[in-house]
Amino acid sequence: MNILKFFTAGSVDDGKSTLIxxxxxxxxxxxxDQLEAIQNANRKNDDxxxxxxxxxxxxxxxxxxxxxxxVAYKYFQTDQRKFIIADTPGHIQYTRNMVTxxxxxxxxxxxxxxxxxxxxxxxxxxxxxSLLGIKHxxxxxxxxDMVDYSETVFNAIEQKxxxxxxxxxxxxxxxxxxxxxxxxxxxxxxxRMLWYKGDSLLRFLEEVxxxxxxxxxxxxxxxxxxIRPQTDELHDYRGYAGRVVSGTFKVGDKITVLPSGASSTxxxxxxxxxxxxxxxxxxxxxxxxSSDVDISRGDTIVNSxxxxxxxxxIEADLCWMDTKALDTxxxxxxxxxxxxxxxxxxxxxYKVDINTLEKHSADEFKLNxxxxxxxxxxxxxxxxxxxxxxxxxxxxxxxxxxxxTVGATMFRALA
Amino acid sequence: xxxxNFDYLDELEAEAIHILREVAxxxxxxxxxxxGGKDSITLVRLAEKAFRPGKFPFPLVHIxxxxxxxxTIEYRDRMVARLGERLIVGxxxxxxxxxxVVEQKGKNASRNALQTVTLLDTIEQHQFxxxxxxxxxxxxxxxxxxxxxxxxxxxxxxxxxxxxxELWNIYNGKIHKGENVRVFPISNWTELDVWNYIRRxxxxxxxxxxxxxxxxxxxxxxxxxxxxxxxxxEEDVVERKKVRFRTVxxxxxxxxxxxxxxxxxxxxxxxxxxxxxxxGARMDDKVSEAxxxxxxxxxYF
Ligand SMILES: Nc1nc2c(ncn2[C@@H]2O[C@H](COP(=O)(O)OP(=O)(O)O)[C@@H](O)[C@H]2O)c(=O)[nH]1
Ligand SMILES: [Mg+2]
Numbered sequence: 001m002n003i004l005k006f007f008t009a010g011s012v013d014d015g016k017s018t019l020i021x022x023x024x025x026x027x028x029x030x031x032x033d034q035l036e037a038i039q040n041a042n043r044k045n046d047d048x049x050x051x052x053x054x055x056x057x058x059x060x061x062x063x064x065x066x067x068x069x070x071v072a073y074k075y076f077q078t079d080q081r082k083f084i085i086a087d088t089p090g091h092i093q094y095t096r097n098m099v100t101x102x103x104x105x106x107x108x109x110x111x112x113x114x115x116x117x118x119x120x121x122x123x124x125x126x127x128x129x130s131l132l133g134i135k136h137x138x139x140x141x142x143x144x145d146m147v148d149y150s151e152t153v154f155n156a157i158e159q160k161x162x163x164x165x166x167x168x169x170x171x172x173x174x175x176x177x178x179x180x181x182x183x184x185x186x187x188x189x190x191x192r193m194l195w196y197k198g199d200s201l202l203r204f205l206e207e208v209x210x211x212x213x214x215x216x217x218x219x220x221x222x223x224x225x226x227i228r229p230q231t232d233e234l235h236d237y238r239g240y241a242g243r244v245v246s247g248t249f250k251v252g253d254k255i256t257v258l259p260s261g262a263s264s265t266x267x268x269x270x271x272x273x274x275x276x277x278x279x280x281x282x283x284x285x286x287x288x289x290s291s292d293v294d295i296s297r298g299d300t301i302v303n304s305x306x307x308x309x310x311x312x313x314i315e316a317d318l319c320w321m322d323t324k325a326l327d328t329x330x331x332x333x334x335x336x337x338x339x340x341x342x343x344x345x346x347x348x349x350y351k352v353d354i355n356t357l358e359k360h361s362a363d364e365f366k367l368n369x370x371x372x373x374x375x376x377x378x379x380x381x382x383x384x385x386x387x388x389x390x391x392x393x394x395x396x397x398x399x400x401x402x403x404x405t406v407g408a409t410m411f412r413a414l415a
Numbered sequence: 416x417x418x419x420n421f422d423y424l425d426e427l428e429a430e431a432i433h434i435l436r437e438v439a440x441x442x443x444x445x446x447x448x449x450x451g452g453k454d455s456i457t458l459v460r461l462a463e464k465a466f467r468p469g470k471f472p473f474p475l476v477h478i479x480x481x482x483x484x485x486x487t488i489e490y491r492d493r494m495v496a497r498l499g500e501r502l503i504v505g506x507x508x509x510x511x512x513x514x515x516v517v518e519q520k521g522k523n524a525s526r527n528a529l530q531t532v533t534l535l536d537t538i539e540q541h542q543f544x545x546x547x548x549x550x551x552x553x554x555x556x557x558x559x560x561x562x563x564x565x566x567x568x569x570x571x572x573x574x575x576x577x578x579x580x581e582l583w584n585i586y587n588g589k590i591h592k593g594e595n596v597r598v599f600p601i602s603n604w605t606e607l608d609v610w611n612y613i614r615r616x617x618x619x620x621x622x623x624x625x626x627x628x629x630x631x632x633x634x635x636x637x638x639x640x641x642x643x644x645x646x647x648x649e650e651d652v653v654e655r656k657k658v659r660f661r662t663v664x665x666x667x668x669x670x671x672x673x674x675x676x677x678x679x680x681x682x683x684x685x686x687x688x689x690x691x692x693x694x695g696a697r698m699d700d701k702v703s704e705a706x707x708x709x710x711x712x713x714x715y716f
Contacts, residue, residue: 003423031689060708061576070578072559073552075605082423084603096580103582224436227469234468241465243433243584272464282421284432284465297440321580335585338440396585403589405579 001077004210007086007101009125010111015142019111019180020074020087021052023202026187029076052180069094071101080206090121095128095368096321099408102128103394106210107136109201114147114177117157120355123164127354130168131317131370131410133390136208137165137173140201144193145179151195167357174208176201215281216389219247219255219303222337223295227286239270239286240295245337245391246384247303249287250278254304257295258382263304264289298339300382300392308382308392313346313415314375317386318365322399322406326365332406334377336395342378343397346415349373374415386410424612428461431600433584434563435465438545438598439472441588445545445598446503448534449475451487452663453620454549457601457609459494460618473547474501478534480527480665481508482644487663490621505537521646525667535571538595545588545596553605557708563602569593575708606661607686614679624682626659626674637670661686 008016024030038054061069074085086101088094102108108129112122129137139161147153154177165173176185177196184190187202199207227239249255249266256263268288269276279285287301295301302308320326326345334343351362351371362371386393397407421429435458438445447462449455462471477491495502507529510516515536516529538546552559562578564586579587588596601609613620630641632651639645641653644666658671659682676682 001423002421003426070560070575072556073603074559075553075603077605077607097578100580100582104584224433225439225466225472227466229469237468239469241436243429243436272467280421282426282429284429284436333589335587337585338437390583394583394585396580396582396587398587398589400589403587403591405582405587408580408582 001080001082002210003082003084004107004205004208005084005086005105006107006109006205007071007088007098007105008109008111009088009098009102009129010090010142011113011116011119011121012090014090014111014113015180016090016111017053017087018051019109019140019142019178019186019201020085021054022180022183022186023085024074024076025052026183027076027078027202070097073101078202078206083205090125092121092124092368095124096319098125099128099132099319099321102132102134103408105134107138107205107208108134109138109140111140111142112157112161114141114143114150114153114157118160118164122161123357124354126164126168126170127352127357127370130170131319133386133410135171137170138201138204139173139175141175141177142180144177144184145182149177149179149184149190149192151193154196174198174204176204216246216384216392217248218306218308218384218389219249219253220245220308220384220389220392221249221285221287221301222339222392223297223299223301224338225297226295238292239288240301241284241286242301242338243284244279244281246281246389247306248278248280249301249303251276255289255301256304256307257293258300258302258308258310259380260294260299262293262295264291264293266290300337300339302382308384309411309414310380310382311414312377312380314377314381314383314411315349315413315415316373316375316395316409316411318345318371318373318397319408320365320367320369320406321408322402322404323367324399324402324406325367326369326407331400333398333400334375334381334395334409335398336381336383337392339379339381340398341381344376345373346376347374372412373409375409383411385412387412424608424615427601427604427608428464428612430584430603431458431461432465434586434598434600435462435547437586437588438547439466441586442545442596444541444543445473445547446476446538446541446543447471447473447547448549449477449491449502450549450663451477451483451491451621452549453609453613453624454551454601456494456618456620457604457612458547458549459498460616461600463498471498471500474503476503476505476537476541476543476546478505478530478537479507480530481506482525482642482666484621484623484640484660484663484666486621486623490619503537503541505533507533509533510536525665527665527668530665531571538571543595544590545598547598547600549601550599551604551606551609552599552602561599561602563599564588565597565599566590567595567597571595573597607683610679610683610686614683621663623660623663626657626677626681628655629658629671630654631656631658631671634670638673639670640666642666 072087088098088101178185221242225241267290270286349372350359384392510533562581631638659674676685
């Protein structure tokens with residue numbers, strides 16, 4: 001069994017929280033005491049049925065205002081698969097929270113209200129999905145009950161979205177007509193839309209292929225920690241602990257340590273009490289080398305036959321996440337895997353109007369702004385492009401005055 | 416990752432190990448909060464996988480309410496001896512004796528709330544800058560909202576409206592002096608995942624997790640251990656029942672469930688079929704809809 005991580009996006013009131021509640025409810029994933037708690041809550045639907053959205057709106061302020069402010073994670077499983085859902089906020093002011101939920105997802109469910117079709121928010125969310133490189137999109141046309149379950153309405157929205165998906169180069173889009181409130185096509189196939197021949201949402205989620213197809217096969221492991229017991233029996237033990245972010249390492253492979261450029265050979269791969277012949281993307285292990293090289297946290301071990309990019313000047317997409325605007329005159333910290341280096345924004349190339357997708361020049365970069373910049377780092381950074389490797393192609397920016405995470409960057413080109 | 420036959424438990428495990436190593440790499444004085452419950456026992460196994468054959472780069476810290484199940488303390492001491500790691504005990508009794516907190520009164524009195532003060536004192540005394548805990552997002556709806564690296568101010572407070580964005584697998588542990596970070600490596604595990612992992616890893620647990628005979632009383636519809644730590648009066652009827660505990664905390668706030676589950680397979684079976692959440696057996700969460708959020712804002716885990 002494997003795990004599918006997905007998130008929901010859409011405008012306020014399109015029914016994101018209701019849809020998640022419905023998925024949980026109809027898969028029998030809501031436990032009795034939790035159900036009792038929502039049945040006793042003050043918030044009810046107009047027809048008096050329980051409001052399933054309360055399940056994810058976990059903060060007092062959210063329940064009071066009836067909106068989602070921050071990501072909530074929910075978990076459920078079926079016989080096929082385990083699911084981790086991020087219920088993300090739709091408001092533009094909480095875009096950074098949405099990006100948080102989306103950054104680890106392999107699939108996005110974008111909701112539209114059947115009555116309104118594709119709106120500005122749909123464009124913005126779809127743009128973020130393409131920016132973050134999320135491979136699968138489900139366009140869930142919700143509230144079909146409000147449009148008499150009309151095939152014509154659904155088809156018109158599908159056509160409209162197809163144009164957008166092409167423009168944004170979204171790779172795989174699946175269109176499903178649903179009613180989160182009534183439960184149509186969420187878990188059970190609806191008998192009110194017999195014209196729809198596709199799978200219910202859950203069925204689709206259970207079966208969609210999740211292999212990290214777009215991920216690079218170049219072996220990389222950022223070193224997080226050096227294990228040195230320094231006891232009598234293990235006097236010379238030196239193990240480099242980290243998580244392989246892409247590709248496969250095998251015992252005997254020639255490797256290069258970056259940024260120093262030193263090379264060596266893998267003599268042993270350990271995982272707790274086991275010795276492994278090889279390790280692949282996703283695994284946390286300990287690597288031993290055949291020769292003494294100077295390695296510490298922040299270095300990256302890579303396969304010598306597939307070296308990464310190395311540069312101090314990188315063109316990157318930037319999402320700004322702080323209430324204080326970007327300041328090109330100050331030095332930020334850039335955290336890329338286990339490495340932290342000083343960084344300036346050398347140039348703002350353009351900013352994207354995320355409602356119209358137009359690019360224009362900008363002097364200011366404020367909260368929730370997105371655009372292309374040139375990063376200038378103090379140390380050489382061994383990286384891959386984000387389109388090849390999410391893990392080795394992304395970094396965060398930290399403001400060292402406040403210690404806040406102020407930006408998310410995705411590496412696109414050498415500058 | 417299906418290509419490598421990397422199962423979901425492997426994936427959760429690898430993520431947790433990565434997080435533990437980030438704590439080791441990013442902080443000066445981290446600590447692992449060990450409650451004696453299955454989640455923190457799981458954390459200890461993950462720490463072994465992250466750092467052996469080296470030592471843990473942090474001590475284990477137990478906030479001791481003084482109202483423990485005997486079995487958990489025995490277990491704790493045996494485990495610490497086996498690991499050869501350092502244990503620091505923060506005592507709620509000592510906080511009471513020092514007049515820092517006042518014991519609750521009445522029938523449903525519990526030391527659960529008092530723990531927060533002892534925890535914050537222990538953090539301050541040892542200058543811990545990161546505390547690793549076994550909280551999971553599936554436990555409770557406020558927890559479902561918390562980041563994996565959750566920054567707390569000098570007073571331990573969580574501010575849910577000002578959480579830092581947390582992107583990809585990059586964790587920002589930068590803090591100002593006096594602040595600390597609560598770190599939750601098993602955020603993405605469910606109760607069932609923990610049990611499946613314990614079974615797969617053959618991890619030993621305190622015996623109270625398994626069905627046993629015990630004297631209990633019924634309070635607000637829940638079974639509580641009949642113990643000198645629970646304030647009992649004439650109305651309380653002591654009965655002998657076959658029970659087990661689903662979570663382990665202070666005796667006065669942890670309810671038992673009637674169960675015949677004696678083996679781990681029985682437990683997994685029981686949980687898979689259960690219709691009540693694990694925290695449904697915690698009196699402390701029943702107080703109000705925002706009980707957990709409020710406690711977290713006050714410095715609780
Ligand atoms: N008629 C109808 N109403 C819906 C449907 N889905 C959600 N709603 C209602 O739309 C409102 C907003 O839903 P909510 O899930 O909170 O939206 P969110 O802001 O996207 O999370 C609530 O009153 C829901 O009951 C649907 O399929 N049909
Ligand atoms: Mg919502």
